[in-house]
Structure formats: C-alpha cells, structure tokens
Amino acid sequence: MHAIDVGEADFEQQVIERSHEVPVIVDFWAPWCGPCQMLKPILEKLAEEYGGRFLLAKVNSDENPRLASRFGVRGIPSVKAVVEGRIVDEFSGALPESEVRVFIERLLPSAAEKLRRQAGEQRGDGDAERARELLEEALAMEPENDRIRLDLARVYLDLDRPEAAREQIEALSPAARVDEEAKELESRLQLAEQSRDLPEEAELRRRIISDPNDLEARLQLANRYAVEHRYAEAMEQLLEIIRRDRGFKEDIGRKQMLALFNVVDNPDLVREYRRRLANVLH
Helix, strand or coil: CCEEECCCCCHHHHHHHHHHCCCEEEEEECCCCHHHHHHHHHHHHHHHHCCCCCEEEEEECCCCHHHHHHCCCCCCCEEEEEECCEEEEEEECCCCHHHHHHHHHHHCCCHHHHHHHHHHHHHHCCCHHHHHHHHHHHHHHCCCCHHHHHHHHHHHHHCCCHHHHHHHHHCCCHHHHCCHHHHHHHHHHHHHHHCCCCCCHHHHHHHHHHCCCCHHHHHHHHHHHHHCCCHHHHHHHHHHHHHHCCCCCCCHHHHHHHHHHCCCCCHHHHHHHHHHHHHHHC
C-alpha cells in the first residue's frame, strides 16, 4: 500500500522510521474540512501513480490532536514532507494537482542521492572500497553536496586514507563544517593522523612501567587505544597525563579527551569520563 491511515500509536514506525527508506508525505486532515476533501484524492492518486517512490500517511487531526500540535499544524489541510526523520518541506491548503506534483518531485532522490544510499548499504556490508567508488561517482554529479562529502570522508577514514578524508572535510561549506557530524569526523581524522607510525603497545607499556612520567609514551598509547576503539583505556592514559602535567604539550591530554568525546558512540562512557575529567581539572 502506498497510502495509509496513521495515528499516534504507529506514527513513529510508519512515518519516522519509514522516512529513512522513502520520503513520507503526511497529510493532516479532518472529515469536516472541505479543502481536505479536495486535496486528499489528489494525494492518493499520486501515491498510486508514483508506485512506492513515496509513502502517503494520512492523519485525522481531530482524532490525533497531539500529533497535530507536535508538528505545528495551525490549519488544515496541512502537508508535511518527512525525509530521514526530519521535516524537509511543507504546504497548507488545497493545491492543484500540478503544484502537488512539483512538491513531490522535489522530495524524490536524485541519481546522486541514490548512489549515496547504495554506498551506505555497501559500507554497512563491509565493502568500503565499493562504497568509495559509488560516492566518488555521486560527488562528480553533485560536487556541492555536503552530505556526499561527509560520507566520503568517513569511508576514506575506513580505508586509512586520512589525507583524502581531510580534503573532503576542508571542501565542506561553512555551514556543514560546524555540523556535529563534521566535528566528529574531524576528531576521528585527528586521531588517525596522530596514530601514524606509533610504536607497538607492548613497547609503550614497557616504557611507562620503566618511567611512569614518560608522558609521550602515555600519549602514544592513548592514541593507539583510540584507533583500536579501546576508548576507556585511551581516556585513562589521557587522565593520567593531565594528573601528572596539565601543561604537557599545551594541555594535549585535555584536548585529546574532548576530541574523543566527539567520537565515542557510548553516552554512558562519555558521561563517566566527562565527570572524571572535571574532577581532575578541579
């Protein structure tokens, strides 16, 4: 089915989750609303015509007032387009079919976006090299697309190509550079660059046992642990650097901790080490 009735109970699944697969057009309507009765058949007709390229989710605003309030519906019909969990476009009132069709066309993925999504699937399957090929092809089609550059930078890091990742990050628009995902990638990139040609773990541990104040060895060990995703162990070494010499390499211990907080995908671990960092600093 390409058009479904949705309420509070299944909105999260049918709209938010599904919007990561296809665009979802949400039609807030009510039985007593004349313009709604004009728009509704147009949307349903186009949903069938496009054959699953988007999903039409119809929400009776009288029966679901909290949903209407949550999405800022002031009058009906009110149509919201949801893509990847976010409202990306909307209109109010009963538009003619030609204008509704234009609205829908704006939502449908371009050829480059389709390649980007295929690349995501390939990366998820562990084929980073194929993901790189698809993303480079997509970027050639849309060189101003920050979303593609971010994904490509991530794949370059997967492939241990930090220089190529750095090129993509530096080519982002100013707005994208301050995005949380860009900051996380920048932190990952810094870790990758600092981990080049590190001594083996056993050698670094021997140096620390021999001289607990060998802060360079602790820093290198922290970088090695971070690259291996052994984040708790990395942060333990950084905390010890801060305890022993806050000014070492211009406060590198604290700076590295903050960079790791942007990388670690474990909120509980981040909260714990933020608290411990605050205790050490104060």
